[in-house]
Amino acid sequence: MGLLARRNLFHDKVRFAVTLTGIVFALVLIIIQFGLFLGFTTTTSNNIDHSNADLWVVFHGVGYFDTGRNFSERKYYEVLSTPGVERAEKYMQAFGRWKRPDGRVENIQVIGFHPGSGLGEPWNVVQGSVADLKEEDSVFVDELYREKLGVEKIGDRVEIGDHRARVVGFTRGIRSFTTSPFVYATFKSSLDYTNPASSEDSTAYILVKASPGVSPAALQKRLHDRLTDVDVYTTAEFSRKTRFYWMFTTGAGLAVLTAALMGLVVGVAVVAQTIYAATMDHIREYGTLKAMGATNRYLYRVLMEQAVWSAVLGYGLAMIVAHFIVQASEKGGAIILMPWSMSLGMLVLAVVMCIAAALVSINKVTRIDPAMVFRG
Amino acid sequence: MHNLERNTVIRARGLSKIYREGATELRALQEVDLDVRAGELTLLMGPSGSGKTTLLSILGCILRASAGTLELLGEEVSALPETELPRIRRDAIGFVFQGFNLFPTLTATENVALALDVRGHRGAAAKKRAEELLAEVGLAQKARSFPADLSGGQKQRVAIARALAGDPPILLADEPTAALDSTSGRAVIELLQKLARVHGRAVVMVTHDPRVLPFGDRIIQLEDGRIVQGETSLADTLEKSPFLEPPTGEQISQVLSI
Numbered sequence: 001m002g003l004l005a006r007r008n009l010f011h012d013k014v015r016f017a018v019t020l021t022g023i024v025f026a027l028v029l030i031i032i033q034f035g036l037f038l039g040f041t042t043t044t045s046n047n048i049d050h051s052n053a054d055l056w057v058v059f060h061g062v063g064y065f066d067t068g069r070n071f072s073e074r075k076y077y078e079v080l081s082t083p084g085v086e087r088a089e090k091y092m093q094a095f096g097r098w099k100r101p102d103g104r105v106e107n108i109q110v111i112g113f114h115p116g117s118g119l120g121e122p123w124n125v126v127q128g129s130v131a132d133l134k135e136e137d138s139v140f141v142d143e144l145y146r147e148k149l150g151v152e153k154i155g156d157r158v159e160i161g162d163h164r165a166r167v168v169g170f171t172r173g174i175r176s177f178t179t180s181p182f183v184y185a186t187f188k189s190s191l192d193y194t195n196p197a198s199s200e201d202s203t204a205y206i207l208v209k210a211s212p213g214v215s216p217a218a219l220q221k222r223l224h225d226r227l228t229d230v231d232v233y234t235t236a237e238f239s240r241k242t243r244f245y246w247m248f249t250t251g252a253g254l255a256v257l258t259a260a261l262m263g264l265v266v267g268v269a270v271v272a273q274t275i276y277a278a279t280m281d282h283i284r285e286y287g288t289l290k291a292m293g294a295t296n297r298y299l300y301r302v303l304m305e306q307a308v309w310s311a312v313l314g315y316g317l318a319m320i321v322a323h324f325i326v327q328a329s330e331k332g333g334a335i336i337l338m339p340w341s342m343s344l345g346m347l348v349l350a351v352v353m354c355i356a357a358a359l360v361s362i363n364k365v366t367r368i369d370p371a372m373v374f375r376g
Numbered sequence: 377m378h379n380l381e382r383n384t385v386i387r388a389r390g391l392s393k394i395y396r397e398g399a400t401e402l403r404a405l406q407e408v409d410l411d412v413r414a415g416e417l418t419l420l421m422g423p424s425g426s427g428k429t430t431l432l433s434i435l436g437c438i439l440r441a442s443a444g445t446l447e448l449l450g451e452e453v454s455a456l457p458e459t460e461l462p463r464i465r466r467d468a469i470g471f472v473f474q475g476f477n478l479f480p481t482l483t484a485t486e487n488v489a490l491a492l493d494v495r496g497h498r499g500a501a502a503k504k505r506a507e508e509l510l511a512e513v514g515l516a517q518k519a520r521s522f523p524a525d526l527s528g529g530q531k532q533r534v535a536i537a538r539a540l541a542g543d544p545p546i547l548l549a550d551e552p553t554a555a556l557d558s559t560s561g562r563a564v565i566e567l568l569q570k571l572a573r574v575h576g577r578a579v580v581m582v583t584h585d586p587r588v589l590p591f592g593d594r595i596i597q598l599e600d601g602r603i604v605q606g607e608t609s610l611a612d613t614l615e616k617s618p619f620l621e622p623p624t625g626e627q628i629s630q631v632l633s634i
Contacts, residue, residue: 004490007481288477291438293466293542294494370438373477374429374550 005305008282015281016310019274023314024321026267027350031322033260035336037253039329042337044177044246045239047093047111050123053207054216056238060229064245065238066109066178068093068204075230079206082223084214089119090187090203094194095180099159100150107180108149110160112190119207122184128154128169133186138168144333145181146170160193175335177246264353271314272357275307279361283368290370299365307358311350318350319343385545385578386412386435391444393430393601404430406601408444412580414545417572417591420582422598428582429550431598435580436469436548437461449545466495470539472549472568476531478523484510484534485519491541509537513567529560536567547571549581553588565591 010016042049048056048065057079059069079088092112099105113120115133122130122140132138139160141149151158156167160183176182185193187203210219216234223232233241247253279286286299322338329336393405405427412418412435420428433439434446437453438461446454448468456464478487488506492498497505510519513533523531532552539547549568553561569591572579581588589595597604 003486004479004482007479011481284477285479288473288479289490289494290462291436291465291471292491292494292538293462293464293469295462298494371433373438373471373473374433 002305004285005302006309008278008285008302009306009309012278012281015274015278019271019278019310020314020317022270022274023267023310023350023354024318026263026270026353027315027318027346028321028325029263030260030267030349031318031338031342031346032325032336033256033263034342035322035326035329035338036334037247037256037260038337038339038342039175039335040177040252040256041243041247043175043335045242046174047120047182048235048239048242051091051120051207051235052209053119053235054210055208055220055223056233056235057206057208057223057227057230058233058238059204060231062231064242065093066242070202070204071230073201073203075227076203076206078227079208079223082219082226084211084219084222085208086211086214087117087119087209089114089117089207091120091205091207092187092190092194093204094190096161096183096194098149098181098183101156101158102150104150106148106150108160108183109176109178109180110190110193111182111184112187113184114187119209122169122171122174122182124172124174126170126172130169132168133184135166135168137163137165137189138185139165139189140169140171140184141167141181142174143170143172144175144331149181161195163189163192165189165193173330173335175333179333264349268353268357271310271354272360275303275310275354275357276361276364278306279303279364283364284373286365287368287370287372290368291373296366300362303358303362303365304355307354308351311354312347314354315347315350318346383414384411385414385449386410386580387447388435389445391431391434391441391446393427393434393439394442404601405434405441408598408601408603410435410596410603412546412578414578415572415576416593417569417579417581419588419592419595420580420598421584421595422604426598427601428598430601432548432550432580432582435546436471437464466542468544468546470536470542470544470547472532472535472539472547472552474551474554476523476528476535476555478531478534478538480523483520483522484515484526484537487523487534488538488541491538495542506537506541509540510534512540513537514563527560528556529563532556532560532564533567536564536571540571545577547577547579549579551582551584553583553585558587561585561587 045065057075059071062069073090076088076090079085092110094110096108096110097105098108115121115130126143128140133140141151146152151167154167154169158165174182208219210216220232220234289299326336326338388408388410391405391408392403395402395404408431420431422428430439434441441454444454445452448464453464479490482490485503485506488509489502492502492505507516507519510516513536515530515533515537518526518530526534547568552568553564556564565588568579568581571577
C-alpha cells in the first residue's frame, strides 16, 4: 500500500506541488506568527531575564517592567541589611526624550544601573565596554536603532531630556517591545535624563543577589516579611508577569496567536482541499481496491501515508523558507524566534494538520460503493 | 488449485434487488435462482438494464440483495455483516472489469502485487508470485510496463493476473472483451475458459459479445431482472468459433429462443 500511496501522491506533479505549496504556506505562516509571539514575549522581559539578579524589589502594585514607579532608597538599605543578601543595586527604568543630531526627537526607555555591579547591565556588547559608561553623560544603545536614534558610531553626541549624552558603546539584538529603544546609562545619569527634578534618593527597582547557599525563594519571603509598600518577586516571577501583561492584557499576544490559528485553519483547509481533490481523482482506484477485498483500514493507511509524506516534505520546505525569514528578522525591530522545540512542534503540527485534512478524504473513501467499479 | 469436480460453488435462491428513490421503485433483480459450478464458464447475457451487472455485483458480495439467499463455497454470505464481506471477496472471488481498472501509476507487476498486498502478502515473495501470475497470462515480458504502455488485451490479461492473486475459486468478469478487438478478445476469453476448464475455477462472465458464445459452458439469459433462459450451451451447438466466423443474429436467436 505504501507504493500505491507514494505513486499516486507523486504521480501528478502539479497537484502535488499545489499540495506542498499549501502546506508550506500554512506552516510558514504559523511559524512566523508563533515565532513573533515568542520573539515579542522574550523582548518584553529581556532586561529582567538578563539582569543576573535573583530578586526584584518593586513598588507595591507594579505589574510589569515598563511602568517602574520610584520609591525611597531607604528600602535599598533595608534590603542590603537583610541576612542572605549578597549584593543589591538600585535600578531605573523610565521613558525619556532623545534628540537626534538632526534635531528630530524620539522616545526612548532609559535604563539606569551601576556599571561593574554585574546586575542589570546590558549584554551582547559589540562595541565599547560597559565600564566606559562610568564616564559622565555616556550611554549605550543597540545597533538595531542606529538609524532611528540618528547615531552611527561611538562618540556621536545627542541630547536626552536636555542633557548632553555621548554614545560610548553598542549592543546587538536588545529590542524594545514598546518601540522606544533602550538607552543604558549609569543610575545617576538615568535620573538626570528622565526626571531632573527627582531625588537621587529614590529608585524604581532594587536588584538583589542572594548569598551562596541561600535560596531566592527563602530570601524573597524574608524580604517580603521585612519590607513594606513594595513587592518582592523572583526574576522568573517578574519576567512572567511582564510577559503576561504585554501578551495577554494588552491583546498583542492574542492578536499574534489568532493569526497563527488562522494560519492553521487556512493550512488545514488548503491541504484538505488538495488531498480531497487528489482522492477524488483516484476514487475509482479506491473502489477497485474495495472490490478486491481491501478493508477500510487498508484504505485509511494509504491516505494516511500520503498525508504523512505530504506533511514531512511540506515541513522540510517550510523550514527552509522559515530559516531565511528568521535570519532576515534578526536585523529588524521584531525578531522571529524559532527554537528547536518549536521546529519539532511544527513537524508534529504538520503531520496532525495533514492527517486532519486527510480525514475528509477518508470519510469519502469509507462511503465508496464498491459497485461503482462496474459502472462504465 | 481447486478440484475439477463440477461442484456448485455459488448457490443463489430467490435473489431480488430493489432500488428505491423517493416513491420510485426499480426492481433490478427478481426472484433469481442460480447455481454456478466449478470448472465452468457461465455467461450472463441480456439486454442493457436486464440486471446482469446487479446480479454479478451481488454474487461478488459488493452489493446486498434486497431478498433471497446466497451461498458461496457452502457459506451463507447474504446474512453476514458488512465487515465480513471484504474477507469473502479476498478469499473467494477475483474480479475482471470491462475498463480493466488497473492502477495507472503502478507497473504490471506492481498492479498484481497490490492484490497480494491487500491479502497481506508483501516483499520479495509477493513480487515473485506477481511475476509468476503475469507469466501464466503470457505477459512475463511486460512485467515492468505501465498500463499506459500496454494494449487493451494486455491490460485485460494483467487484470486477470491480478484477479488470480488470491487464488480465488470464483472469477467474476464484467464484459471483459467489450473494449477489445477480436484478436485480443479471443485471447482473453480463451484464457478465462482455460481458467475454468483446466484450473477448475467457476468463471461467471457478463457479456453482450456474441463472439464469446462458443466458449461458454452455460448461458444464462436475463431480462427485466429475471432469468428467462437458463442452462443453454452454445459451445456444442456452434461448430465454428465465432472469432473465425461470427454467428449471425439468426443463429443466436435460435439458440437463445429470443
